[in-house]
Amino acid sequence: MTGTKDRILAAGAELFRHGGYAGTGMKQIVEKAGAPFGSVYHFFPGGKEQLGEEVVRTSGMEYARLFEVFITPAPDLITGLETFFGAAVTTLLETDYVEGCPIATVALEVATTNEPLRKATADVFEAWTKAGTKGFSAFGLPEEHARTLTLALVTSLEGAFVLCRSMRTTEPMAVAGAAVVDVARRLLTELGDDGKRRPADG
Amino acid sequence: MTGTKDRILAAGAELFRHGGYAGTGMKQIVEKAGAPFGSVYHFFPGGKEQLGEEVVRTSGMEYARLFEVFITPAPDLITGLETFFGAAVTTLLETDYVEGCPIATVALEVATTNEPLRKATADVFEAWTKAGTKGFSAFGLPEEHARTLTLALVTSLEGAFVLCRSMRTTEPMAVAGAAVVDVARRLLTELGDDGKRRPADG
């Protein structure tokens, strides 16, 4: 049985992701969660700001798993990247371009208007960067290069979501995936590496 | 003497860019524009939605000029890209991370909630793509490759703005610029080209 707070967080995550932070009302959230209105202030005494911060942190952290799901099991780096961006294309098509990044909309909205929320989005992006850096290191990349590749992946992915959801085409996501592959090849060439996964490296 | 309508559009562009579409009020806009409240419904009888659409189209189209400013005058393709992303870094630092893309925030907010506004953002992105494709063609790239490079540039730039403004560091923008350079080098290598500007090509 999922608790009321979890249902509110899940409803908030979906609504913020779709309509943004300012564009989503508290009543909208509790209605979707099937919870009475007062509950939200019982679980989130800090009001909308606290709810927004917890939504960003929880839903954001869940997405860090995607590195382990798509990159880590891959036989080599390039295959991992192609699988990752292929999944992004599939998500866009299957959801008719409604599902993108769980926090990018909020991140842009609050970057200069709400410092606690900005910090929450920044912490999530940094967590993703750490997770990706660890995952890419297992393919033999030194930490600095693994971090660079992760930032290239996240920036390309985020930007592609903006264009794809606006233009309603997957073309930008395909280009973004190819761009990250180019970065990976450059980094591997500099090392003279083959990009195969290391059995026990970290 | 700038007209009242132009001042309203300019104020709306800045406020939407900073706080988003839903997060910006009509009163906020007319106050910043120094115009009486009723004026906005005189010039924009369609209300906030019409104002938003005109702001997106006018401010978005202005930014298409950036290709001509930074890319077209460059001696070669790589130099043009480095200048372009260098200017983005400068903008972030000089504005303390408040200035980014004029329409990305709105694009993510309205992608699934307001079809006329989504279409406006899509038209702007397509106009940018056309402008970039034309600009890169002058360096000898065939149209299809020029379009790919433009999409790589815009997606990387947009995603980097998200991360940079959230994390308050220019690191993602530097990585994004290098990634686009990697794409350009791959496209040039495929052609066996030097990337020098063509005196009279288009």
Next chain:
DNA sequence: GTCTATAATGTGATAGAC
């Protein structure tokens, strides 16, 4: 065309019964 007052609705938040 300019400007003000106000309508109608929605918002985040709170009080208090149960």
Next chain:
DNA sequence: GTCTATCACATTATAGAC
């Protein structure tokens, strides 16, 4: 802890004087 009624305020939008 759950739930409802309601507050005070902000919002978009309109009516109408000048």
